[in-house]
Amino acid sequence: MVFARRPGGQAQFSAQLRAQPARTPAIRAVQHWLPDHLDEDLSVAALARRAGMSERNFARAFRIETDSTPAAFVESLRVEAARRLLETTDLTVGAIARTVGYKHGETLHRVFSRHLATTPERYRQHFSIIAGVRSPR
Incomplete structure (x- = not known):
């Protein structure tokens, strides 16, 4: 049996598993899209466009919902x-x-x-x- 998320508060090895899944569908969609597009322009401006949000609102919402900046x-x-x-x-x-x-x-x-x-x-x-x-x- 393999756990998608390590039990008992153990450290997560996956950046996706460590990150809080966003509640906002547009940000959650960006989170899921990112791993398959790492060689593309992943600036805040590009990610905000993908989410259909302003850069400032995207960066703020991403940080609040994932406890991480988009760049990190x-x-x-x-x-x-x-x-x-x-x-x-x-x-x-x-x-x-x-x-x-x-x-x-x-x-x-x-x-x-x-x-x-x-x-x-x-x-x-x-x-x-x-x-x-x-x-x-």
């Missing part, structure tokens, strides 16, 4: 997607960065280090499930 939510989703790709592919860090919406591998490196206190390369060494990618300990 998007960044968490991008880090989560990068983690999965590091674990399951042999794509370069630069290719992964572009796949999750960053122009440069250096940006992913900086964001990854801030969120997980390690580099993408070290993360891959420890958690890759691809034969030949995982390094000996």
Whole structure:
């Protein structure tokens, strides 16, 4: 049996599961749309347009309803997607960065280090499930 949400107050690993689901249908729709569009323009302006709201109202409502800013939510989703790709592919860090919406591998490196206190390369060494990618300990 696998829980979609970890029981007993345990830390959630998924940015989507950690975030409060929005009550406002337009914001909830944006939350569900985001993970499949990480390589697109995900600025507050673009997300507000998608929700049919003004930028100011969208940013305020998103923060109130999810307990996260839109930028922080998007960044968490991008880090989560990068983690999965590091674990399951042999794509370069630069290719992964572009796949999750960053122009440069250096940006992913900086964001990854801030969120997980390690580099993408070290993360891959420890958690890759691809034969030949995982390094000996």
